[in-house]
Amino acid sequence: MTRTGRIAGIDCGTNSIRLLIAEPVDGRLRDVHREMRIVRLGQGVDATGRFAAEALERTGAALADYAELLVTHGVSRVRMVATSATRDAANRDEFFTMTAQVLGVAVPGAVAEVITGQQEAELSFSGAVGELDGADGPFVVVDLGGGSTEVVLGDPERGVSAAYSADIGCVRLTERCLHSDPPTAEEVAAARGVARELLSEALQVVPVQHARTWVGVAGTMTTLSALAHGLTEYDPGVIHLSRVGFGDLVAVCDRLLGMSREQRAALGPMHPGRVDVIGGGAIVVQELARTLSERAGIDELVVSEHDILDGIALSIA
Numbered sequence: 001m002t003r004t005g006r007i008a009g010i011d012c013g014t015n016s017i018r019l020l021i022a023e024p025v026d027g028r029l030r031d032v033h034r035e036m037r038i039v040r041l042g043q044g045v046d047a048t049g050r051f052a053a054e055a056l057e058r059t060g061a062a063l064a065d066y067a068e069l070l071v072t073h074g075v076s077r078v079r080m081v082a083t084s085a086t087r088d089a090a091n092r093d094e095f096f097t098m099t100a101q102v103l104g105v106a107v108p109g110a111v112a113e114v115i116t117g118q119q120e121a122e123l124s125f126s127g128a129v130g131e132l133d134g135a136d137g138p139f140v141v142v143d144l145g146g147g148s149t150e151v152v153l154g155d156p157e158r159g160v161s162a163a164y165s166a167d168i169g170c171v172r173l174t175e176r177c178l179h180s181d182p183p184t185a186e187e188v189a190a191a192r193g194v195a196r197e198l199l200s201e202a203l204q205v206v207p208v209q210h211a212r213t214w215v216g217v218a219g220t221m222t223t224l225s226a227l228a229h230g231l232t233e234y235d236p237g238v239i240h241l242s243r244v245g246f247g248d249l250v251a252v253c254d255r256l257l258g259m260s261r262e263q264r265a266a267l268g269p270m271h272p273g274r275v276d277v278i279g280g281g282a283i284v285v286q287e288l289a290r291t292l293s294e295r296a297g298i299d300e301l302v303v304s305e306h307d308i309l310d311g312i313a314l315s316i317a
Contacts, residue, residue, distance in 0.1 A: 006032060008070055009312030010063075010080035012099075012112065014042030014146025014171050015273065016219065017059060019066045020309045021073050024317035028130065029310060032073055036219075037062040038273025041086075041095075042147045046172045051089045060098050067106035078103065079316045080112040081308075083120050083148065117165020121150040123311030125163070128217050128304045129156050130314075131241065140211035140296075142288060143308055144220045144281055146171035151202040153211060164202035168195055170220050170274075170281030178279050182260050191280065195287045209295040214288075217307035219274055220281030225303040226269035228252045234269040240305040246289050249301055253282035 011018045018036045022029040039058040045051065070078060080103060086092050092114065099112035115123070124143035132139065137155035147169045154160040177183075177191035216225075226234055228244045244252075256264060257279050265275045274281075285301075292298040 006073055006075045007313055007316050008075045008078040009309050011309045011312055012082040014169060015040055017062050018309050020313050021075055022313050029313055033069060042171050045088050046175055050091045051095060056094060063102045067102050070106040077316050078107045078110050079312050081312055082112055082114045086114045118163055121152040121163035121165055122160050124150050124217060124308040125152040125154055125160050126314055127307045127311030128215050136213045138211050139213050139215050140208050141215045143217050144284055145169045145218055149284060151206045153206050162206040164205040166198045166202045168198040170277040173280035174277045182258055183279055188257055191283050195284050199287055208292060211296050213302055214292050214298050215302045215304055217304050220278055221303050223269055223274060224252055232268040236305050239303055242303050244301045246293060246299050249289055250286055253286045256282050
């Protein structure tokens with residue numbers, strides 16, 4: 001197919017791999033195709049320090065499908081980034097060999113790159129705040145992933161003023177602490193302790209007391225918003241830029257932590273790949289809500305469907 005001005009961003013995280021194909025228009029992106037697959041690349045990385053063979057296989061299969069879409073849509077430039085799990089895996093060369101082979105077929109010379117936590121934070125911020133009113137800033141953007149959580153403070157005009165990537169996410173915390181179904185009170189308490197300790201490192205670097213608005217991105221945040229708004233199925237149009245008061249937010253998190261995996265799976269907006277790990281994400285969200293209420297007087301969460309994936313694409317627009 002003839003190449004066009006279309007670009008693509010690929011975000012390969014601990015839990016999911018996502019694709020955005022877009023056309024740059026006046027400094028913004030017009031979506032052509034957006035897709036997400038749960039591949040759990042970070043399966044067991046926190047415990048073993050290595051990618052599991054089956055996790056690499058799942059990721060490679062999803063990426064092969066994405067490569068076909070790049071060709072179908074005539075993409076001329078692509079940027080693929082890998083984040084927390086890839087930073088931590090001793091055998092990440094296997095991952096990069098696989099991605100170079102698969103991507104290179106679609107866009108010659110295309111390769112994946114691992115980015116630092118700081119770069120991840122900046123890309124998340126640029127993707128999340130593009131449609132927000134600058135008068136509501138400064139913004140604290142939280143990108144809660146599978147293996148890490150980025151906390152970023154800034155505003156659209158001056159950019160990022162402080163950022164930190166904490167080694168905590170829904171997969172990492174679940175694998176470390178939440179083993180029962182549903183998790184026991186002792187497991188939840190232990191997970192809260194881990195979350196509080198690791199988030200405190202971020203909050204020493206990022207002065208969240210200066211923030212006026214909290215923006216949450218990624219799957220845990222969007223799912224919590226869908227549940228808080230009583231949606232019977234996942235609807236990105238309703239979720240994008242939705243607002244959730246802290247009372248409702250904490251209540252939804254508590255409800256999820258008290259459910260079995262079977263009960264969570266029955267929830268309409270719940271992606272099957274989040275069923276077993278969203279409890280860990282809920283604990284991180286609750287700890288952040290408590291801290292932002294105490295330090296900044298913030299009492300609601302703004303949820304954006306646009307995040308690091310949009311930041312990746314914007315970086316090559």
